[in-house]
Amino acid sequence: MNTKFRVKTVRTIASPSNPDVTTYYAWTEFQDLPQGISLEVNPRKPKMNTSVAKQLITAVKSTDNYFDLNNRGIVITANNFKFHTNDSMAELDLGDDPKKFGILDGGHTYQAIIENRIHLPETTKKYVKLEILIGKDLDVAALADARNTSAQVSDLALFELDDKFDFVKEAIKNEIYANEIAFKDNDNKRIPIIELLKLMFAFNIKRFPDDSSAPVSTYSAKHSVFKDYKKEFDSNPNIYKQLALQIPKLVELYEKIQTELPEKYQEFKNEDGKTGRFGSVRGVENNGNFSTLFTQKTLSYEISIGFILPIFGAFRALLKEKDGFLEWNFDPIQIWEKAGLRLVQNTFDTDTNPQQVGKSKTLWQSNYRIVDSIQKDLLLAYFMEQKNN
Incomplete structure (x- = not known):
């Protein structure tokens, strides 16, 4: 899956422990967040009827503009990522293996935004942080374990x-x-x-x-x-x-x-x-x-x-x-x-x-x-x- 979407800003960091792994931090507006990103990589499947999920939905629908500061964001493993400074568009390459590439953590946040952003007034601009990990030898299973060892x-x-x-x-x-x-x-x-x-x-x-x-x-x-x-x-x-x-x-x-x-x-x-x-x-x-x-x-x-x-x-x-x-x-x-x-x-x-x-x-x-x-x-x-x- 390849998708293009608009981002507000991007920061790039190479891992000091593994130079072959690069992390891109990108902030995108709710309305620009791409649909259809796989959740299969995440061992915790979103359940949107829980009290925590309901709090997330309320936060998404709120006109408060500080969502990106109050929420941990969404972690994505991807095959490749590119950012074009001339038009602020990003290209996300999720490859063809949904069990390797997709949303590793933050599935509830993703679902809450995708399903409820329609309720926001056009004048309300809200952003979510994306943490996108790229690496040829990225151990997705180990990352899934590490990112899901504790409750929110x-x-x-x-x-x-x-x-x-x-x-x-x-x-x-x-x-x-x-x-x-x-x-x-x-x-x-x-x-x-x-x-x-x-x-x-x-x-x-x-x-x-x-x-x-x-x-x-x-x-x-x-x-x-x-x-x-x-x-x-x-x-x-x-x-x-x-x-x-x-x-x-x-x-x-x-x-x-x-x-x-x-x-x-x-x-x-x-x-x-x-x-x-x-x-x-x-x-x-x-x-x-x-x-x-x-x-x-x-x-x-x-x-x-x-x-x-x-x-x-x-x-x-x-x-x-x-x-x-x-x-x-x-x-x-x-x-x-x-x-x-x-x-x-x-x-x-x-x-x-x-x-x-x-x-x-x-x-x-x-x-x-x-x-x-x-x-x-x-x-x-x-x-x-x-x-x-």
């Missing part, structure tokens, strides 16, 4: 966060990352609270009790994690209060998978008689110094969470509630040793595009069944042993 500030503002995480703080007070968690959107700390909430959401057995459903929103709609936490807060029992006690084990499991996944990948490739280099897989980076988010253990690869989360979430099959507390039928670390190879093979046989993998409900469900089947085999063996004794 407006999501946070809807929930009074100041004293809503006391039980989480208590649960992790002895962990080495306890003082690294940002519990507010403006905390200058290394780990946003959403990262802990995602781990708990993936094990919310109250909402996802079996393989009939799956916590896909852990990957595809991070803002839903905040909303679920808010909805559950005044419940009795509150599943997140129960899950908070399991955070140390969840972190241990997540980082165990993250660390050993490359080895499991190579193992199943060798068993199948296939050749394959893990570092060449889309969404995997092996050039750099990497470490785990929570405990800062050294990693050989940076792996898209789209591959990790459907494996991690499968282990909720091992969790059960008893007397108001959650406990494990079996230690998930031990079950990872038994199920890890099958889980990794099932994940990468499904797809090698981390965005498709992370959003695949079918994959989340099938990985859950792998863990559950191993659990059932162990339980059966245990009962048979008890019977024979």
Whole structure:
């Protein structure tokens, strides 16, 4: 798709970390924003009936001219971009792959403008900022992960966060990352609270009790994690209060998978008689110094969470509630040793595009069944042993 449109101003910045990547910042009037830009690249599909979306629509329709200052704008990955100073026209080349080029972040903003700009008076001039990224080797999957790891500030503002995480703080007070968690959107700390909430959401057995459903929103709609936490807060029992006690084990499991996944990948490739280099897989980076988010253990690869989360979430099959507390039928670390190879093979046989993998409900469900089947085999063996004794 190629499109031309008028822009007010353009700024060009070459990435200091990767000179092959160029970012163009362009401000365009609402009425000039092109229609039809693909949203497939964005793991969060716009839902325009939410409270946040309704606030955006109100902001679009308002005669207030400061939209470009109050809104984060729209992030676009593109094949090429040109700006003609003689007539202030821009040419946006989105190539022929809508899963690689299009709106990476700001889909709600885009939809709100496209669908509601008709309501603005002709005399009202409003602008939106476009951040357009160009690069031959641009890792769109990694960018999608990074740009969608946290809820929007407006999501946070809807929930009074100041004293809503006391039980989480208590649960992790002895962990080495306890003082690294940002519990507010403006905390200058290394780990946003959403990262802990995602781990708990993936094990919310109250909402996802079996393989009939799956916590896909852990990957595809991070803002839903905040909303679920808010909805559950005044419940009795509150599943997140129960899950908070399991955070140390969840972190241990997540980082165990993250660390050993490359080895499991190579193992199943060798068993199948296939050749394959893990570092060449889309969404995997092996050039750099990497470490785990929570405990800062050294990693050989940076792996898209789209591959990790459907494996991690499968282990909720091992969790059960008893007397108001959650406990494990079996230690998930031990079950990872038994199920890890099958889980990794099932994940990468499904797809090698981390965005498709992370959003695949079918994959989340099938990985859950792998863990559950191993659990059932162990339980059966245990009962048979008890019977024979």
